[in-house]
Amino acid sequence: MKTRLVELPVSTRDGQFVARYSEKGLAELSFPEVGTPRCGVRTSQRDVPTKILRWHRATAVALKAVLAGRAVKTLPPLDWSGKTEFQKSVWRALRKIRRGQTRSYGEIARAIGKPKAVRAVGGACGANPIPVLVPCHRVLAANGKIGGFSGGLNRKRELLAREGVKI
DNA sequence: GTCACCTTAGAAG
DNA sequence: CTTCTAAGGTGAC
Numbered sequence: 001m002k003t004r005l006v007e008l009p010v011s012t013r014d015g016q017f018v019a020r021y022s023e024k025g026l027a028e029l030s031f032p033e034v035g036t037p038r039c040g041v042r043t044s045q046r047d048v049p050t051k052i053l054r055w056h057r058a059t060a061v062a063l064k065a066v067l068a069g070r071a072v073k074t075l076p077p078l079d080w081s082g083k084t085e086f087q088k089s090v091w092r093a094l095r096k097i098r099r100g101q102t103r104s105y106g107e108i109a110r111a112i113g114k115p116k117a118v119r120a121v122g123g124a125c126g127a128n129p130i131p132v133l134v135p136c137h138r139v140l141a142a143n144g145k146i147g148g149f150s151g152g153l154n155r156k157r158e159l160l161a162r163e164g165v166k167i
Numbered sequence: 168g169t170c171a172c173c174t175t176a177g178a179a180g
Numbered sequence: 181c182t183t184c185t186a187a188g189g190t191g192a193c
Binding site: 084086087109114116117118119120121123124127 | 190
């Protein structure tokens with residue numbers, strides 16, 4: 001019984017992101033795919049509920065703010081149903097990191113009360129369905145190294161640079 | 168069940 | 181200094 005998600009594009013200076021919504025809120029956000037400017041994305045907004053269009057407006061504003069290295073004021077509701085408690089607590093902790101700040105994987109692990117689950121935190125970051133808005137890119141390795149990023153290390157470096165963070 | 172992963176502190180060489 | 185190990189959560193196989 002897979003809930004069908006509504007797919008809407010967000011055009012930014014970095015390309016076209018794709019946002020997917022459930023009845024409960026924003027469920028997923030994807031980076032622009034290389035070479036697929038607007039392929040497979042439902043651009044018709046005709047059948048989309050007003051509620052979701054309103055969330056989408058908030059998503060677009062917030063996304064562009066982060067891409068420009070500015071602070072985000074409001075986010076749409078996020079739908080994390082189907083995810084584990086551990087992942088949700090990691091993502092909650094990530095959302096507390098403000099623009100221009102960074103944390104290490106170890107700090108996140110301690111913040112959620114599982115100081116030894118450092119690698120698991122890395123795993124949860126990688127499983128984050130809403131990159132950029134849930135700022136997994138603000139998590140660095142403990143020794144100041146950049147660590148990894150499934151969306152591409154380049155992208156992580158660029159986002160941090162726009163926020164004024166030096167590696 | 169086994170393995171790899173966006174990790175890290177610590178111990179050994 | 182460098183290299184190795186172990187540990188926690190999760191998903192892929």
